[in-house]
Amino acid sequence: MIKKTIIPIVVLVFSMTSICAQNLDNLKALNAVWGKFYKAFETLDYTLMADIHAEDLVRISGGKRILDYETYITNYKTNFERSKANGQTSDISLRFFERINNDSTASERGIYKLTRNKGTENEQSYYGQFHVLFKKIDGEWKITLDYDSSEGGTIGEDDFNKAFAIDDFEKFTTD
Template sequence: MNAQIWVPFHEAYRDGSAEKYLALHRPEFIRGEGTLKIVRTLDEYAAGVRRSFAIWKERGLKIDLQFRFLERIVKEAQASERGIYRFTVIHPDGKTERFYGQFHTFARKVDGRWQLVVDYDSDEGGRVDAARYEAAAAVDDFSRF
């Protein structure tokens, strides 16, 4: 999972590559955004992703997206993972802004490749913060699961 989803997910945001990020998703992908109270198809979600990545590039922003985990369940070719993400925006002048959210993904392994089928996230009414992020397990720490 890490090598096929979480590492390339982080790298796509770091490198500003919307297409690398979108390649991690199955065609039947569903995106749920609890904070905005919306559900999107892959096509709808992809349009917004491409727009966001273009805006960040235009403004000279760098993105550092990191993940920590609360739960990781894998059975054969299906996986459910819940965790906390830290989204850091780095401005051209060096100023940084940090945002936190909670996510729940479902992935499927098809032809030896893991891809996201469902991704839901929310800021949980502003309750997700640095302390909750740090309390979750690091991406390479499987000792809790």
């Protein structure tokens, strides 16, 4: 009788451990993609943006327009080249309030902070809420849907600070 009770409990414990570990592995892999995203802004390299997005991308900006992959990447190429020519810098940071994933799909929601010309008298920061869907394509995580909005200018530093850091895995691996 005790064996019949203990075996299911042991199986449940090991199952939960592998689910959390699997989730943690996925979060770390997704963070590697976000690392390329950060690097794209830091170096103003649109090719990094092209690399992390799926070619069937749906990009929704502020609830006002929908773009495809080619238009979205071309816009980054133009904007990054303009920034380089004008000596402007970009720094982006993400914080999260939701990170859900399995081995093939991930949904991540949070707040971004985009700072232009950081550390100068022309420094400006912009905030928005984002929702990104990833799919694992040929073994690599790719962004397939990217939605962001400033929610009518209501997203700010307080919202950013309330969300969780990109490396705060504990919040998203245990319930």
